[in-house]
Amino acid sequence: MDRFAARNGDKGPARFFGAKWKTLVTGAPVLEGALASNDCSVEEVIERQSHAIVIGRIEAVDLGRWSDPLLYWSGVYRTIRDLKAVPFSAVG
Numbered sequence: 001m002d003r004f005a006a007r008n009g010d011k012g013p014a015r016f017f018g019a020k021w022k023t024l025v026t027g028a029p030v031l032e033g034a035l036a037s038n039d040c041s042v043e044e045v046i047e048r049q050s051h052a053i054v055i056g057r058i059e060a061v062d063l064g065r066w067s068d069p070l071l072y073w074s075g076v077y078r079t080i081r082d083l084k085a086v087p088f089s090a091v092g
Helices: 012-016 080-084
Strands: 021-023 029-031 036-048 051-063 070-073 076-079
Touching: 029 036, 076 080
Parallel strands: none
Antiparallel strands: 021 029, 036 051, 070 076
């Protein structure tokens, strides 16, 4: 989980080594075991200051095995079920 956030010290492409990948219609890599992956072809890129907005056309969708989505909140990984145990005043 922390691999892609570079918390283990890996930077750049090194963050992606060791994970299992597959390709869909466009040939772009998608992470095996993800809850869902959208495979898109790029239709437009809009540059704004230090960011780019990428608009894509969905070419394929890969739905993995159902499980609770993973959330990162207040410095901890959680699931939606975990949040049900948190008092509302702590969430809002």
